[in-house]
Amino acid sequence: MTTETVTSSLGVLIFSTDNTHLYQCDTTEQFTLVFFGQKVVFRFCELIVFKSKIRKIDLFNLFNTDVPDIELIHLPHCDRFFALSTLQILELRELFSGSFAMMELNSIIQRRIVRKAL
Amino acid sequence: MKDILRRHQVLSEEITDILNKQVKIEAQSSASYLALAAWCDVRGYDNCAAFFFKQSEEERKHQMKIFRYLTDMECNAISPAVAESQYEFGSLREVFEKALEMEISVTDAIHDIVRACRKAGDIATEEFMRWFVQEQIEEEFVARRTLELFDVLGEDKIALGMIEERVLHVEYDGGEEG
Numbered sequence: 001m002t003t004e005t006v007t008s009s010l011g012v013l014i015f016s017t018d019n020t021h022l023y024q025c026d027t028t029e030q031f032t033l034v035f036f037g038q039k040v041v042f043r044f045c046e047l048i049v050f051k052s053k054i055r056k057i058d059l060f061n062l063f064n065t066d067v068p069d070i071e072l073i074h075l076p077h078c079d080r081f082f083a084l085s086t087l088q089i090l091e092l093r094e095l096f097s098g099s100f101a102m103m104e105l106n107s108i109i110q111r112r113i114v115r116k117a118l
Numbered sequence: 119m120k121d122i123l124r125r126h127q128v129l130s131e132e133i134t135d136i137l138n139k140q141v142k143i144e145a146q147s148s149a150s151y152l153a154l155a156a157w158c159d160v161r162g163y164d165n166c167a168a169f170f171f172k173q174s175e176e177e178r179k180h181q182m183k184i185f186r187y188l189t190d191m192e193c194n195a196i197s198p199a200v201a202e203s204q205y206e207f208g209s210l211r212e213v214f215e216k217a218l219e220m221e222i223s224v225t226d227a228i229h230d231i232v233r234a235c236r237k238a239g240d241i242a243t244e245e246f247m248r249w250f251v252q253e254q255i256e257e258e259f260v261a262r263r264t265l266e267l268f269d270v271l272g273e274d275k276i277a278l279g280m281i282e283e284r285v286l287h288v289e290y291d292g293g294e295e296g
């Protein structure tokens with residue numbers, strides 16, 4: 001495991017899975033999701049909305065053979081639709097749980113070490 | 119790395135969800151009170167109708183108070199869908215029974231939120247909910263007292279007339295004497 005911070009023009013890389021990455025830009029306070037080659041920019045509250053939509057998808061329903069195993073997700077902030085397969089949903093869930101664990105960890109570090117010194 | 123989580127997420131997802139649920143409960147109870155008011159109004163119980171119209175407005179205010187709290191905290195506040203209310207009642211007493219039942223279930227929901235706040239360590243929201251805890255003590259008191267009027271006075275025509283007269287004067291005195 002490497003501890004070095006990966007930065008790019010999109011900001012700091014928070015977390016990655018095989019096909020998805022989430023970056024945080026400290027200057028704009030925006031997040032960039034790179035998802036199977038597509039890029040979507042979120043403000044924090046938009047990211048939370050997207051995350052909870054992904055969390056609330058009923059996967060069992062997608063396994064049901066009577067319905068197509070694709071879930072349509074609307075992103076109101078940029079007016080785009082994602083058609084997500086079961087595997088993509090699982091990968092996004094993994095990305096979000098990893099990313100938010102990292103953000104919580106960062107938050108603890110900031111509270112215990114950085115802000116405490118102020 | 120900037121602590122964007124702390125800067126922008128004041129409430130956890132779990133607390134946001136449970137507050138949105140409460141927005142829906144308050145909206146539902148506002149709508150239900152309107153149905154109770156309508157039942158009373160068409161049967162000539164004008165004061166009882168006025169009592170329930172007022173309750174309906176109160177519930178709407180509660181709904182907005184929580185809704186505004188969510189938006190103030192930069193959280194995703196959801197404007198709720200409200201189900202059909204019950205319109206059929208056998209008697210005026212049944213209408214007031216329904217009102218008490220509703221208040222009790224709202225109280226339970228409020229207490230659930232306080233418990234969730236404690237579990238999540240959300241001191242600010244717990245403090246915000248304190249007002250609602252107090253409010254429910256009053257609401258339940260008033261609902262119980264009006265229902266007791268039926269026990270004391272009965273349900274004949276004269277009794278119902280007296281209940282009509284008194285219903286707007288039932289108030290919670292905050293546990294004070296006199």
Ligand SMILES: [Fe+2]
Pocket residue numbers: 144176177180224
């Ligand atoms: Fe209420």
